[in-house]
Amino acid sequence: MGTNPRRTEAPALRFSHASHLKLACLLGVLYSLSVIQAQDVHSRCGNLTPSPTLTPFVQPLPIPVEIDISTGSQLTLGAYKISQSVHPDLPNTTFYGYGTSQDTATSPGPTLNARRNVASFIRFENHITDAEHILTVDKTLHRATPANGGVPMSVHLHGADAEGKFDGHPEAWFTAAGDKGPTFIATNNTYPNEQPASLLWYHDHTLGYTRLNVVSGLAGLYFIRGGSGEPGSLPEGRYEIPLVIQDKQFYPNGSINFPDLGSPLSPAHPQWCPDYFGDTILVNGKAWPFLDVVGAVYRFRILNAANARAFTLSFSDSRLQFVQIGTDGGYMWAPQLLQNLTMAPAYRVDVLVDFSSVPVGTTVYLNNTAPAPFPDGDPINSPPSTRHVMKFNVVQSIPGLPAQSVVIPTSIGSAPSTAAWIDSAVYRNVTLDVVLPPDLTFLLNKNHWDDPVTETPKLYTTEIWDIIHLIPGGIHPIHIHLINFLVLHQQAFDLTRFNGGLCSLLLSYPESLSCYTEAPQPPDATQVGWKDTVVVYPGTRLRILMNFAPRDWPQLHVRSHHVPRLRMALSQPGPRGP
Structure with a gap:
């Protein structure tokens, strides 16, 4: 007797005691603010106008363009102002994105593929000519102050073992107009890639602007591949899927809804918001996308690129689990079988998922149950729309998808002796x-x-x-x-x-x-x-x-x-x- 496919639903060193009480009360004020339904001019921290209602799971998951940076040639990667669609029911959104040209720039930026022990050479350029940032800059903060205005940038390769001068120091910023920060050295960067195979990510790191520039789109993936210690027979090619997960909020005109009025926690900084939580979940730049998969093992390389939101990921069908084989610094010596996967901002994980565990025709949702702020949270920061991340459709076949031979490892090397x-x-x-x-x-x-x-x-x-x-x-x-x-x-x-x-x-x-x-x-x-x-x-x-x-x-x-x-x-x- 055959097995009927099952469809699962998405689930709708000391302060004084008085000082801490004061802070706790102020936190309560911030997070007890109710979400308003309409907002004419301003967007207040902790009280953002909800995004327009968007139908989830209507657009396929995009895969960022890949660039091989192991050739010995220098890659020039610029930051540009771009217009990009996050959902068909929403007008295009203005982002800042990375690319080799204005026409190729995207958010997230292209995926950069390096080889272990082969140096990469990247020149970063700033082509953002806006006089003012697309998001509100709080000028009371300690921040970059270009003499000629504009949008400063400094690129940090997060997780890299490189010389400090190539680390993207917060005060090594530069602008399209030629202004430079006090620790600026050069726009040409060398990354030796002399570390284990792993997933890194590059993002803006400018003093006082990082939160703005990352929300605006300046982030992308960087893989170090190859070398000893790489387990064989892992999913590759179209079976290896990068997932850059973020949360954002949007106005009806498609622009990013980011606070221009600060929180009561910090009256000295009238436009600074300590924590930004959006009500729309983006994966690879699209709101709640879907992915068709066959009944096989897939490898997901996941980055939490949100500013403040943690994600606790799980599948709507309990027959699917994560086999975590890697983390920030590379492979784990003992893979973990997990029903839930919690990721704080900047976390990267490397997981295997076996979709042969469910029959063809099954629809599975990748959900999020993490409160915000993590771990206790407030319901105001986690509306129902933040509980869904993306959808998987398990199909019989996908044109052009090759067969694979995969072995899920039970160990990868030895644990370090400490x-x-x-x-x-x-x-x-x-x-x-x-x-x-x-x-x-x-x-x-x-x-x-x-x-x-x-x-x-x-x-x-x-x-x-x-x-x-x-x-x-x-x-x-x-x-x-x-x-x-x-x-x-x-x-x-x-x-x-x-x-x-x-x-x-x-x-x-x-x-x-x-x-x-x-x-x-x-x-x-x-x-x-x-x-x-x-x-x-x-x-x-x-x-x-x-x-x-x-x-x-x-x-x-x-x-x-x-x-x-x-x-x-x-x-x-x-x-x-x-």
Whole structure:
């Protein structure tokens, strides 16, 4: 007796206790604002006019154009102002996009394919001639200030092990008019690609503009492929699908709805919005697309390119699961079988999905259940439209699609032995702090972005950092430039008792005067493997391990896409590149 296809539905270091109460109350004010139904002029942070109603799953998933950058020739990649459709029922949207010309520029930009141990050479150019940004710039923020106006840009290859001068420093910006930031060196960049095969991404990184430029479209994928350690018989070609997931909000005329009025949390910055959440989910630049698949194993290379929204992805049909084989820094030594996949901003994952688990004719939805802000959230930031990501139609065949022979790996190499590293490591504490309104500012070890260098790791040494989250509220993704790290463990503590001076973080659990509420816990599923970005939860100490290699000046910053004046400067003495 045959099996009937089944269709599944989409599912509709110390603040005073009083200071934290004040911040909590202000957070409550921000997130209790109700969504208004019409808005004539202004768009207020946390209170955006909903996007027009758009029918989901009516357009196929586009695949970004691929460019081979392993040839030894220099690629010139420019930033341009473009017009692009995100949905057939919405007028075209104005974006900034990357491309080799005005005609080829897109958002997201082209996918760049590099080979391991083969250097790539990329010249970035700024062809955005707008006198003013397409989104509102808060001129009270610490930001790039081009003398002749315009839209500054600085491109960061996120996850790259490269010289610091090619890292896209926030103050290495430049404009179409020729203005340059104080740390600008050159537009010609060299990436050695001497790191394991992995998915990186390139995006704008300009001081005070990053959140604006990324929302506006300046982001794209960068693959390092080949080399030893690559498992054989993985899906490739049309069975390997990149997914760049973002959230945005739109006006009826198709333009991006981004706040031009700030939040009550920061009256000193009248147009700055600490967290931007959109009600429309884009995948590869299209709103809620669909993809036809056959009953075979597919490989999805997924990037969360949202400014603030985390995604917890799952399939509407429980017969489908994720086999995660890679993370930010490359392949995992032990693939994970997951029903749900949580991704904070800037996370990349490499997963296999076996669609032979469901019969031909099945419709499956990729859904999102993460609250916003993560992990507690507020329903105002997660309307029903944010619960859907895209749709898969399982079909009998697709013209021109070749047969494949795939082996799903059960192990990929050996787990790193950390015992010797831990024995010789230098320990540091890093605190995530906040200054309360009127000038809401997030700090690392109570330092601002432009404060002097405070940390000096030494080459060829191992360090263990305890990152201590002292801010009430949502998660903080941490990205450390030019280096990968391992999460050793995390440990929750009582933030209220700590702020009241009733306990200590220097005492171990379960001592009565210790602030810790549990023994150290192993990394969760999202923290396993080599990482360059990791989430730290409020009231949590996260311990990471790093081996410092001979590259220039790592930086540590938190949610750089949308938080001003936030970085801890590091200096790494040693040899410099040419």
